[in-house]
Amino acid sequence: MDALWILASTGLWDAVLRIATPLIFGTLGALLCERAGVLNLGIEGIMTFGAMIGWLTVFSGGGLWTGLLVAALCGALFGLLHAGLTVPLGLSQHVTGLGITLFASALSYYIFRLVVPLEASPPTIAAFRPIEIPLVAEIPFLGEVLASQTAPTYLALALVAVMGWVLFRTPLGLAIRMTGENPHAAEAQGVNPLILRTACVMAGSALMGVGGAFLTMSAFNSFFPTMVQGRGWICIALVVFASWRPGWALFGAVLFAAFDAYQLRLQSALENAVPYQLFLMAPYLAAIGALALMARKARVPQALMRPYRRGER
Amino acid sequence: MRIEARSHHPRGLILFAPVVAILAALAVSGALIALTGVSVMEAYAQILAGALGTRLAVTETLTRATPLILTGLAAAVAFRARLWNIGGEGQFFIGAIAVAAVGAELTAGLPAALAIPVLLVVGAAGGMVLMVTALGLRLRFNVDEVVTTLLLNFVAILFVSMMIEGPLRDPMAFGWPQSVPVADNAALPRLIERTRLHAGLLIAVLLAVAVYLLQARTVFGMRSRAAGHNARAAGFAGVPLARTLVMVACLSGGLAGLAGAVQVLGVRGYVTTDLSPGFGYAGIVIAMLANLNPLGVIAAAVFAAVMFIGADGMSRAVGIPSYIADVTVALSLLTMLVALFFTQYRIRR
Numbered sequence: 170m171d172a173l174w175i176l177a178s179t180g181l182w183d184a185v186l187r188i189a190t191p192l193i194f195g196t197l198g199a200l201l202c203e204r205a206g207v208l209n210l211g212i213e214g215i216m217t218f219g220a221m222i223g224w225l226t227v228f229s230g231g232g233l234w235t236g237l238l239v240a241a242l243c244g245a246l247f248g249l250l251h252a253g254l255t256v257p258l259g260l261s262q263h264v265t266g267l268g269i270t271l272f273a274s275a276l277s278y279y280i281f282r283l284v285v286p287l288e289a290s291p292p293t294i295a296a297f298r299p300i301e302i303p304l305v306a307e308i309p310f311l312g313e314v315l316a317s318q319t320a321p322t323y324l325a326l327a328l329v330a331v332m333g334w335v336l337f338r339t340p341l342g343l344a345i346r347m348t349g350e351n352p353h354a355a356e357a358q359g360v361n362p363l364i365l366r367t368a369c370v371m372a373g374s375a376l377m378g379v380g381g382a383f384l385t386m387s388a389f390n391s392f393f394p395t396m397v398q399g400r401g402w403i404c405i406a407l408v409v410f411a412s413w414r415p416g417w418a419l420f421g422a423v424l425f426a427a428f429d430a431y432q433l434r435l436q437s438a439l440e441n442a443v444p445y446q447l448f449l450m451a452p453y454l455a456a457i458g459a460l461a462l463m464a465r466k467a468r469v470p471q472a473l474m475r476p477y478r479r480g481e482r
Numbered sequence: 483m484r485i486e487a488r489s490h491h492p493r494g495l496i497l498f499a500p501v502v503a504i505l506a507a508l509a510v511s512g513a514l515i516a517l518t519g520v521s522v523m524e525a526y527a528q529i530l531a532g533a534l535g536t537r538l539a540v541t542e543t544l545t546r547a548t549p550l551i552l553t554g555l556a557a558a559v560a561f562r563a564r565l566w567n568i569g570g571e572g573q574f575f576i577g578a579i580a581v582a583a584v585g586a587e588l589t590a591g592l593p594a595a596l597a598i599p600v601l602l603v604v605g606a607a608g609g610m611v612l613m614v615t616a617l618g619l620r621l622r623f624n625v626d627e628v629v630t631t632l633l634l635n636f637v638a639i640l641f642v643s644m645m646i647e648g649p650l651r652d653p654m655a656f657g658w659p660q661s662v663p664v665a666d667n668a669a670l671p672r673l674i675e676r677t678r679l680h681a682g683l684l685i686a687v688l689l690a691v692a693v694y695l696l697q698a699r700t701v702f703g704m705r706s707r708a709a710g711h712n713a714r715a716a717g718f719a720g721v722p723l724a725r726t727l728v729m730v731a732c733l734s735g736g737l738a739g740l741a742g743a744v745q746v747l748g749v750r751g752y753v754t755t756d757l758s759p760g761f762g763y764a765g766i767v768i769a770m771l772a773n774l775n776p777l778g779v780i781a782a783a784v785f786a787a788v789m790f791i792g793a794d795g796m797s798r799a800v801g802i803p804s805y806i807a808d809v810t811v812a813l814s815l816l817t818m819l820v821a822l823f824f825t826q827y828r829i830r831r
Contacts, residue, residue, distance in 0.1 A: 210628065250816075258485070260819045263566050263628055267766060268815040275808035276514075282803035283518060402632045409626075446644035453633045453640075460630065461623040478485065 175434045179313040184433070186318055187388055189426035191216070193325040194380030195404035196411065196418040197332050198244075198373040203408055204336060205369035206349040206362075206472040207255055210266025213401030214273030215247045215374050216381030221277035223382030224392040225284060227294040237321065237382050244378020245371040247273055252370035256363055259476025270401070278394045291391040297321060319387045321379070326419070328376070333415040345369055349470035352477040362477045377401070399453065406456040412467040421459070428455055486830045499821035500771050500778070504785060506821075507814035511806055520800050529807075532795025533788040539795075541677035545749065547780075547787035549574070549758070551686035552741035553765025554772065554779040555693055556609075560734035562697065562774050563706040564713070565727055569616060569631030570738040571762025572638030573609035575753075577739025578746045579642045580608030582753045583650055585664035585746075597668040602685070602743050609739020610732045612638060617731040621724055635762065643755050652752060661753040670748040680748035687780060689737070694776040706730050738762060759790075760808070767815040773822065786811050 175181055195212055202209040209215075219240035226236035251269050254260045285292060297319035306312045336342035344365060347355040352362035380400075385392045407425065411417035432448040512522040533543045553570045560567035567573075584604045589597040616630040646652075646661045670680040697703035705726045708716035717723050741761060746753060764786055771785065772778030793807030 254816065254819060258820070258823050260823060264561075264766075264770060265816070265819060267568060267763075268812060268819065271763060271767065271812035272809065272816060275805055275812045279514065279803050279805040279809050282805055286801070286803075399633065399636045402629060406629050406633065409629075444644045444648055446640040446647075450637050450640045453636045457619070457625070457630050457633050460625045461619055464624045464626070 175431060175438065178434075179310060181427075181430050181434060182310075182314045183317050184430040185423060185426045186314065186322055187426075188429050189422045190322045190325045191380040191383045191388070191400055192404055192407065192422040192426060193329065193419060194376050194383065195401060196407040196422055197325075197328055197415060198376030198380065199404050199408045200411070200413055200415060200418055201332065201345075201373035201376070202248075202370045203473055204349045204413055204470055205345050205366045206352065206470055206475065206477070207252065207366055207370050208262040208266060208405075208474050209248070209251055209269075209370060209373060209377075210263060210405065211247055211251045211269030211273060211374065212266075212377050212404055213397060213399070214270030214277075215244050215377040216384075216401045217397045218247065218273040218277045219244055219378030219381030220385045220396060221281050221381075221392050222378075224294060224385035225280070227386065228284070228292060233297055233386060236386055237379055240378040240382035241375040242378075244381075245375040247378075248371040248374025249367070251374065252367040255476065256366045256370070259478060262474050281392060281394070291393050293390040294386070296385075296390040297387040321383050321387055325383075329415050329419045336415065346470070349472055352472055352475075356479070366477070377404075380404075403452065403456050406460050409467050410456075410459045410463050412463065413470060425452065425455065425459075428452060484830055485827050487827055488825070491825055495825045496773060496822075499773065499825055500782065500818060503771065503818035503821040504814050506817040507810050510813050510817075511810040514809065515802055515806060518802060520802055525796055525800055525802055525806075528796035528799045529789065529792030531792075532799075533792035538677060539791065541674055541679040543784070543787045543791045544683055545678045545680070546791050547783045548680070548682045548686050548748065549741040549745045549761045550764055550768055550783035550786055551683075551690060551780055552737050552744065553761045554768030554783050555686075555690055555765075555776055556734045556737035556741070556762075557765045557769035558772060558774045558776060558779055559693060559697070559706070559737065560730060561769055562710050563727065563730040564710040565617065565730050565734065566626075566628040567613055567616075567631055567731070567734045567738075568628055568766065569613060569634050569638075569735075569762070570741075570765045571758060571760065572631070572635035573612045573735045573738035574742040574745075574758050574762050575638045575642045575755075576608040576612050577605035577742030578608075578753045578757055579645050579650070579661065579742075580739070581605045581743045581746045582661040582664060583645070585668050586650075586662040587665070589668060590665035592667065594667050594669075594671075597665075598670065598747065601664070601668050601747060602740060605743020605746075606736035606740040609735040609737070609742065611735070613731045613735025613738070614728065617727060621727070639755055642753060646753060646755070650753075659754065663752040664746060668747055669751065670744070678749060682744035682748035685740075685744060689740075690776045690780050693733075693737075697776065702726070702729060738765070741765075764790075764811060767811050770815050771818050773818075785814075 199212055222243050223236040223240040226239045254265045255262045299317045300320055306316055344360045348362045348365050355362050407421040410421045429452045432451050436445055436448040515522050515525045556570050581601050585601045589600055616627045619625040619630050620627045647659045650661045652660050652662045670682050673679045705721045708721050709726050768782040771782035789807040789810050793804040797804035
């Protein structure tokens with residue numbers, strides 16, 4: 170019975186939104202890159218760097234929003250590196266992305282260790298505080314769940330709507346989707362696929378950086394190596410699960426976060442009856458399971474991972 | 483300005499590419515060192531001294547290179563067939579824990595000449611199972627193996643953690659989570675007395691040669707290369723694609739699992755969750771630096787080992803975080819990709 174009661178607690182759903190936020194940012198970022206035809210496996214490293222640099226900005230006296238902005242800018246720079254190698258040069262998107270992840274993670278740890286040389290407990294910052302919205306707080310269940318959320322979570326939710334609107338209701342979105350489906354046709358329409366792909370990878374990577382920064386600036390208040398824990402890879406899986414649609418990406422991220430939050434609570438409810446590692450494994454296995462369910466049905470952008478060169482078929 | 487395919491690919495240029503790539507990576511890392519105010523030359527001199535300065539240092543570097551050769555081979559054989567095995571890290575751990583599970587008691591009574599080969603096979607089989615699972619998901623459900631192998635890395639390490647805190651826990655380890663030790667009869671013999679250098683290095687080098695011959699001289703090698711160059715054309719030409727990929731997955735996962743087995747039998751004797759400081763991921767860089775050539779993997783693995791071992795000493799001497807080695811190795815992957823590009827294409831005005 171306890172296991173079911175957890176589902177009705179506001180504590181669970183409050184945690185769900187907190188866990189989902191970095192996934193929403195990351196999944197939207199990866200989705201934007203892939204809609205334009207570029208797989209960005211740099212996501213794990215870019216999130217790590219965003220987490221580190223966001224924390225570092227605030228730690229060295231910057232404001233919280235400045236921290237998010239710096240994380241976004243650094244994400245965009247790594248995106249530029251990824252795009253520079255995969256778009257005009259057409260290098261393998263798999264290997265380049267992994268290279269970006271290895272480079273960005275190593276660079277994050279290097280800079281972190283320069284600032285915090287000791288192995289002692291990592292220094293903390295004053296993270297984002299929950300914002301109170303006068304009327305919403307009165308709503309019985311939802312009000313309590315939302316009461317403990319911070320501003321970046323609202324930003325993530327708003328971005329889902331913005332991304333859906335841009336991709337499916339604007340000429341720019343049409344051009345992006347066309348570039349991901351058939352860059353030759355896009356070029357015939359006067360779109361420059363190389364520039365558009367580069368821009369999308371940069372914008373998407375900026376979102377990944379913000380997703381990482383949320384971890385150190387809202388979910389926790391300090392940085393430690395390996396803290397991203399495969400969240401980037403889970404975002405890549407969520408994009409497939411969502412079949413490259415922002416609304417479904419939100420649904421996938423929340424579903425996944427609910428699963429994660431539920432296993433955390435179930436773990437403490439069952440008190441060591443089952444090895445805790447089984448619970449920790451569950452999210453990764455769930456992501457693989459979701460992929461196996463959805464991969465055949467998913468509508469992959471037809472030019473995903475196909476480099477575009479003018480005059481070549 | 484436009485990009486134009488080269489009509490022929492000069493061999494010298496391809497051999498030269500890794501050298502240029504490594505120098506470029508070292509230059510960028512040098513800038514990162516210089517930003518801290520430490521002399522770049524001093525730092526690099528310390529890295530070289532730490533990795534190659536004494537006889538002991540050289541043996542430590544070669545000891546570190548041993549698992550890297552195997553994970554590098556694992557990535558190289560898979561990438562050659564365009565099978566993106568990014569799960570070397572997880573396969574390494576499954577291989578290691580399988581060896582601990584079997585080697586602690588089951589093979590304890592056997593003579594070394596029997597126990598060691600049995601345990602090496604057990605380790606390889608562990609890695610194989612994990613990789614074939616990922617390939618199975620690709621063949622059956624069309625799931626990209628990049629994502630599954632990456633996610634399985636986390637599952638594998640958690641599985642190891644569960645084993646060493648559960649059924650395989652060492653009761654003598656004062657509460658530290660580590661596995662039961664493998665019985666002494668299966669320890670790999672030392673190559674040089676009073677160093678940690680072990681026979682695993684010979685195994686790794688022999689396997690590099692074997693994989694080279696397999697790829698260059700056998701039907702399987704030809705098929706796996708064909709599957710990588712153009713899977714559709716290979717299919718039309720009668721290459722059994724699924725069967726070839728399963729064999730490649732077995733070989734690749736097996737090599738990564740073997741790396742875990744060798745590290746347990748040669749160096750550690752037991753398993754902890756920090757047995758690998760990213761050997762699986764480094765293997766990907768090593769395979770690319772070697773341009774997927776199995777013999778080149780040996781040289782690339784030694785380069786990475788020099789950076790990792792040297793950076794530890796350098797870090798103690800001049801206070802630069804040893805993560806600079808990871809930065810350099812990761813950068814050399816990116817610079818190598820660019821260098822390889824210019825062996826295939828040129829830029830014309």
